[in-house]
Amino acid sequence: MRNNYAVPFRRAATAMLASVLLAGAGHALAQEYPSRPVKLIVPFAAGGPADVYGRAVAQRLQDVLKQSFVVENRPGAGSLIGTEAVAKSAPDGYTLLLMSNTHTVNESLFASKPYELMRDFAPVAPINYSDLVLVTRPTLEAGTTADLLNMAKAKPGDLSYASSGPGTPYHMAGELFKAMAGINILHIPYKGSSGARTDVLSGQVDMMFDAVPTMVVFVRSGRVKALATTGKTRSQVLPNVPTMAESGVPDYEAVIWLGLLAPKGTPAAIVNRLNEEVGKMASDPQVVQAWAKQGATPMKMSPDAFSKYMQDDIAKWARIVKISGAKADR
Helix, strand or coil: CCCCCHHHHHHHHHHHHHHHHHHHHHHHHHHHCCCCCEEEEECCCCCCHHHHHHHHHHHHHHHHHCCCEEEEECCCHHHHHHHHHHHCCCCCCCEEEEEEHHHHHHHHHCCCCCCCHHHHEEEEEEEEEEEEEEEECCCCCCCCHHHHHHHHHHCCCCCEEEECCCCCHHHHHHHHHHHHHCCCCEEEECCCHHHHHHHHHCCCCCEEEEEHHHHHHHHHCCCCEEEEECCCCCCCCCCCCCECHHHCCCCCCCEEEEEEEEECCCCHHHHHHHHHHHHHHHHCHHHHHHHHHHCEEECCCCHHHHHHHHHHHHHHHHHHHHHHCCCCCC
16 A cells, blocks of 8 residues: 655655755864965955954954965955955855945945945955044144034135045045035045045145044044044044034934955855854954954844845945935046
């Protein structure tokens, strides 16, 4: 007599065995990874927060995973050059991308790109976020944001601001400032934040928005004047500097945040292993304390939560790009 339950039972057993074997294979893959050096591409110039914190993450992963994590800077075209290189890399966990919210801005800022962020990359983990600070050259005759606004309105287009390139947080902070304050100041894009910073320090450019961790040393030494920070509350490392909202631009907020991506198709076991280790770093009391002193706050999310965070940020900046009229002037 034929057993009507035999075939479905065998199918279910086979499916269960396959899932067990796949889970075991994924676990083994995660345990074996990495078996050779890993390349972390930073699509920004050396010296900026992405480079600094990218190297910190690479060193941490190298220490805990017992394999070399080599940082390679590939700046240019508002991060497009280095990002495209990672998008075209093998999805095996041995080429990773250090991203910032430059990448979520670029999804709407550039009409065409050689990649799409959510199509071509697997979100791994966020790293941290920092407020920005609006600074001016020391010789600029503006002691407050109100003074700066008056100067800009009196002579539209005369003042200039530097950024590390199109789509970067520094560029978009400046465009948001222009749109919300109703002023016209000239955008001067550089290939990296170091060049932009150098020209503000030397007085070649009037101002820039820069990450607090990078600029705080120059503020404290008096080499630039800090007019306002860009968070909802005052920065703990620059407590005497008012927020932009306190300075006459209500509801203004802009930050820089960093994260880790892998090419789409990278095995979930590897993505989860990297997420776990970066998350442990974000929870390390010594790291939290050290970054707080620099003005940076660690972020911790699962790969799925980070994916949702990125999608929301893409939508947010699409609205701001449209409102501000920002252009990808490469």
